[in-house]
Amino acid sequence: MSTRPHIIIFNPDQMQCDALAHMGRNPAAQTPFLDRFAGNEAASYRNAYCQNPVCVPSRCSFLTGLYPHVHGHRTMRYMLHSEESSLFSELKAAGYHVWMNARNDFLPGQDEAAFAKHASEIFYGNDVPPAPGPLQDLRGQPGSRNYYSHYKGQLGLDENGRNYSSDDEVVDAAIARAKAPTPNGEPLCLFLGLMCPHPPYQAEEPYFSAIDRSKLPPRVAERAPGSFEPKIETLIRQRQGLQDYTEADWDALRATYAAMCLKIDRQFQRLCEGLREAGIYDDCAIFFFSDHGDYQGQFGLSEKNQNTFEEGLVRVPLLIKPPKGVPVAPGIRDGLVELVDFYATAMDLAGVRPDHTQFGRSLRASLADPAAPLREYACCEGGRLAGEVHCDESHATAPEGARPVNEYWPRMKAQEDDTAHTKATMLRCGKYKYVRRLYEPDQLFDLEADPGETRDLAAAPELAPVLADLRLKMLDWYQATCDVVPFRYDGRMNGEMIWAHLKHRLPPERKAEVMALAARNLPMYRILQWASGESSTL
Structure with a gap:
């Protein structure tokens, strides 16, 4: 290509990979545009793993190509600091016009200089009236079964028959930016950091009624007898109070989540149509992926957690359409990739060299050849050290039973427990998933025989060689990635x-x-x- 492509990043929050209908694991899922996108124009990765199962650490990772442990990005309250660069600052320095919405979850709000370093233009939004809320107050009083479920149900419509959300506003602002010339003819980098399908679980018509609940796959309700459960999940379950939820209740929540994903599909379609109208679609490298997933009722849990690694939490959508001139064989890839590979691929397609050591691997070869080798294993990490109070992410600011109480209180309160919020690391290799927990027992799952991760095999004598091999692989990974040396040399003498x-x-x-x-x-x-x-x- 003679000119640099536009880099378009569409980043929904908390979307599972299995929310994509073309993955074939959820018959109730409806993502028609993304399915056509994967079938005709893009590579879609079935086994793409985030590097942390909550927002900020994941984004600090996939925007730098670094794992959360390298610079300590393990908490929702520790974002990129002034000395750190990102995909955006590097593209901007290379001549890109970087546009993003303010809801980005990687820049510290107190550092105005950081926004100027990483973006040419910030869209703050909220220039339209708030969208109508839920038709009913389903949360109820403290102690009711929905109080901490995050389930809100059906949203209302405005006088125009719409529920025009902040995400809709971001999509339309991005389209307007794409249709306008940049100040000096620079190529564009657009980052759309959307809110949905992040809780609360709520959707409007026509999405709310579009999901056939009878097609939802069976919920993975509990572990096999005797299998270890991380303490944090026990504590969250006790405090969420969803023990009285029926399968019909869970189906309502899961169907609403699927409806939110259907709206995301429509918003992504609208963006792509806008890029075509702007005349730049063919010149765009388009990335669609989420930062992490969602429990969706697995083991009776709602929302997410920062140091457990069920597939629904850590396996996310990743679709890539390269610009014209870069070969692509559309369709699904089954190999293992990590979200740090997004960083490496975007930099590669933009023709920009990273200004720091990074651990992503460009997927350019995989775009052209579905059989191209990918990763031997993928890793994800979370949690904290005992006594690391500044990493407990606790938002428990009101006593239990008070109203209103933050709906995230069950998880945030559980994270105050040193053992429950232990540092933990996942390594997925072949059919096995190994989880090392610093203050709790290891876990081992055979994902082919037990895709719901109900049966912990860490103590199985016949799998001792497998466990030992995975532990060594995790040690290799940590040793290879435990730190980075700055590219800039320091003089020993003045x-x-x-x-x-x-x-x-x-x-x-x-x-x-x-x-x-x-x-x-x-x-x-x-x-x-x-x-x-x-x-x-x-």
């Missing part, structure tokens, strides 16, 4: 220190030359070689 070594060899009038060389951050040995006449060039 000019005065170097002159102190040379002032007996050189006349005083040469000091200015030495100071100038030191300012260039040249290694001292090279300056000594120059001073002794061993080298005439520097």
Whole structure:
């Protein structure tokens, strides 16, 4: 390609991979446009894993190509700091016009300079009247079964027969940006960080009634007898109070989530149509993926959790359409990939070299060849050390039973428990998933025989060699990625220190030359070689 492509990133929040109908695991799922997109224009990855199962750490990872542990991005309250670059700051420095909406979940709100560093233009929105809320107050009083379920049900419609949400506003603003010239003709990078299908679970017509509840797959309700359960899930379940939920109740929640995903599908279609109307669609590299997934009733739990790794939480949609000139064989890829690979692929297609060490792998070859090799294993991590209070993410600001209480209170309160919120790491390799928990027992699952992850095999004697191999792979991964060295070299000595070594060899009038060389951050040995006449060039 003679010019750089536009980079378009459509990023729904909390969308499971199985919400995509073309994955074939949820007969009730409806994503018609994404299905056609994958069938005709894009590669869709069946086994794409996020690197942390909550928003901020995941985004700090996929926007830098770094794992959360590298710079300690393990909490919702620790975002990219001033010294850190991202895909956006790097594209901006390379001449891209970077547009994003304000709901990005990776830039710290107190740092205005960070917004200027990573974006050319921020869309703040809320320029339209608020959309109608739910038709009924389903939450009820404290102690009722829906109080912490996040289920809100059907949304109302305005006088125009719509429920025009903040996400709709973002999509339309992005289309308007695509149709307008950039200040100096720069290529565009658009980042749409949407809210849905993040809880609360709520949707309007025609989406709300579009999902056939009779087609929902059976819910994975409980573990096999004797299988270990992480303490945090026990605590969340106790506090969410969903024990009285019937299968019909869970079906209502799951169908509403599917309806929200159907609306996401429609919004993505609208964006793509807008890019075509703008005349730039063929020149766009388009990425559709989510930051993490959702329990959706598995083991009787709603919402998400930061240090457990069920497939519904960590396996996410990832679809990539390259720009014209870059070969693509549309369809599903079954190999393992990680969201850090999005960073590497976007940088590759943009023709921009990263300004820091990163661990993503470009998927360019996989776009062209479905048989191209991908990763041997994929990893995800979360949790904290005991006593790491600044990482407990607790929002429990009111006593239990008070109203109103933050609907996330069951999870946030559980995270105050050091054992429950233990650091944990997942490694998926082949058919096995291994989870290492710092303060609790290990877990091992055979995803082919037990896709619902109900049967923990970590103590099975016959699988001891498998467990040992996966532990070594996790150790290899941590050793290979535990830190990064900055690309910028540091000088061990300043000019005065170097002159102190040379002032007996050189006349005083040469000091200015030495100071100038030191300012260039040249290694001292090279300056000594120059001073002794061993080298005439520097």
